[in-house]
Amino acid sequence: MKKVLLIVVIIVVGFFSCRKEESKYPELVLRYADNQSSGYPTVEAAKYLASLIKERTGGRIELRIYPDSVLGSEIDVMKQMVYGGIDMSRFSLGTLSQFFPELWTLQLPYLYSDSEHMWRVLDGEIGDMYLHGMVGKGIVGLAWYDAGARSFYTRTPIANINSLKGLTIRVQENDMMSRTIELLGAKAVQIPYGDVYSALQKLRIDGAENNLPSYVFMDHNQAAPYFYQDEHFRLPEVVMISVDAQKKVAAIDPSYVELFAECARESGLYERKLWLEEEKRAFDEALQSGVTFTVPDEDDLLALRKAMEPLYQELGEREREIVERIGNT
Ligand code: GCU
Numbered sequence: 152m153k154k155v156l157l158i159v160v161i162i163v164v165g166f167f168s169c170r171k172e173e174s175k176y177p178e179l180v181l182r183y184a185d186n187q188s189s190g191y192p193t194v195e196a197a198k199y200l201a202s203l204i205k206e207r208t209g210g211r212i213e214l215r216i217y218p219d220s221v222l223g224s225e226i227d228v229m230k231q232m233v234y235g236g237i238d239m240s241r242f243s244l245g246t247l248s249q250f251f252p253e254l255w256t257l258q259l260p261y262l263y264s265d266s267e268h269m270w271r272v273l274d275g276e277i278g279d280m281y282l283h284g285m286v287g288k289g290i291v292g293l294a295w296y297d298a299g300a301r302s303f304y305t306r307t308p309i310a311n312i313n314s315l316k317g318l319t320i321r322v323q324e325n326d327m328m329s330r331t332i333e334l335l336g337a338k339a340v341q342i343p344y345g346d347v348y349s350a351l352q353k354l355r356i357d358g359a360e361n362n363l364p365s366y367v368f369m370d371h372n373q374a375a376p377y378f379y380q381d382e383h384f385r386l387p388e389v390v391m392i393s394v395d396a397q398k399k400v401a402a403i404d405p406s407y408v409e410l411f412a413e414c415a416r417e418s419g420l421y422e423r424k425l426w427l428e429e430e431k432r433a434f435d436e437a438l439q440s441g442v443t444f445t446v447p448d449e450d451d452l453l454a455l456r457k458a459m460e461p462l463y464q465e466l467g468e469r470e471r472e473i474v475e476r477i478g479n480t
Contacts, residue, residue: 177205177213178403181238181396184222186344191368192429193241193296193388194218196422200390203414211403214239224343226324233289238396241296244386245323251285255327256470260383260459262477266299269385270423272480277473282389291397293390294415297426298362300382304371305358306351308443309379311451312458321347321359327462331383332360334458344369351375360384363433364426367440376442381455390415 183201185194194216201214222228222237225246231237248254256262263269272278273295285292303309305318316336322328329339342350344365350356351374358375360383366372392400392411400407438444447455466474 175210177211179212179399181212181214181392181399182222183214183216183239183241184220184228184237185216185218185241186220186225186228187365188219188368191218191364192422192425193298195425196296196418197241197390199421200414200418203417204411207410207414208403208407212400212407220343220345224324224345226343229290232391232393235289235393235395237393238399239390239392241388241390243298243323243388245325245328245384247285247389248327249325250288253284254281256466256473257281258325258327258384258386259462259474260331261456262474263385266297266385268480269387272477273387275480277476277480285389285391286394289394290391291394293392293412294419296388296390296419296422298386298388299364299426299430301360301362301384301386302378302380302382303358303360304366304375304378306354306375307357307377309358309377309445311445311447312381312454314379318357319355321350321356328384331459331462334461335455336458347371348374362430363437364429367433367436372437372440372442376440377445378437378442379445379447381447381452383455383459390419 183197185197187194189195197214197216201216204212204214223231225240225242226249228237228240229242229246229250232240244254244258248258263272278295282292282295303315303320305314307314309315312335318337320332320337320339321342322332322339324341324343329341332339340350340356342356347356347359348369348371351359351371359371361371363378366378372378397408397411400411463474
């Protein structure tokens with residue numbers, strides 16, 4: 152009888168110690184920052200990413216998502232990631248360009264003909280080159296997320312490019328973005344994302360520029376109800392991990408480094424789907440809230456492109472070559 156009992160005990164203990172996936176406590180907890188709120192496509196995709204990682208590491212690694220800029224503005228998060236204080240984050244290309252100036256090429260206005268063109272580029276060799284090129288500063292790029300096209304919106308009616316002249320427009324903390332806006336005859340002010348609503352309300356700025364979901368999610372439509380659909384920038388988002396965090400992941404299991412990249416890419420496909428739905432929803436919500444949309448006509452679009460031409464003329468040889476390849480993709 153005693154023998155039988157002993158065998159049962161051995162089997163039960165063996166069963167539980169072999170089943171790592173049932174371990175209650177993660178061996179590693181990583182902090183992931185996003186400056187958007189719950190419900191926003193990038194945050195929902197980050198939650199999905201966390202679930203994939205939990206499932207595929209058998210619960211050994213947990214990703215804790217911190218939305219709403221609770222860990223700081225994008226620039227603050229970036230600085231903390233470089234020193235290993237925050238493990239992962241989702242950044243706008245507009246913020247990243249300030250740290251990785253070579254990304255500026257991807258930020259050029261009217262670089263892509265449409266969203267499909269952008270994804271052909273980002274899903275191909277050029278996208279991989281930039282994603283994997285974001286190393287050497289303590290952080291590594293894992294996957295692209297969609298962020299649609301950015302347009303201007305203002306407190307006062309906007310008929311065409313000339314209406315922007317003399318206005319004070321908020322831009323991301325990115326010098327090339329300031330330059331772009333100044334080429335249109337407006338004055339650029341760099342303000343963190345979370346402070347734009349109050350800057351609009353306090354009349355510190357006349358307008359800003361962003362994609363439709365951000366415009367509505369941040370209530371900017373309440374303060375700046377004139378939306379000029381010029382779609383000047385298409386700035387994707389990038390999911391990043393710090394080199395420090397990547398080493399911790401590898402210490403648990405070296406194969407998890409690639410697993411993270413794979414999960415991030417999968418969450419990227421999920422985010423793209425959510426993005427398209429959210430763009431439509433945001434447009435309807437903006438319309439219902441009384442926003443006036445202006446679509447530039449052909450002449451106006453030509454004038455916009457012409458005003459921004461110096462940005463293309465100032466490119467170096469290598470950048471020109473990449474722009475040409477993008478055009479042919
Ligand atoms: C988008 C992007 C944010 C970014 C913001 C901005 O909303 O998703 O990450 O901070 O643009 O204009 O600052």
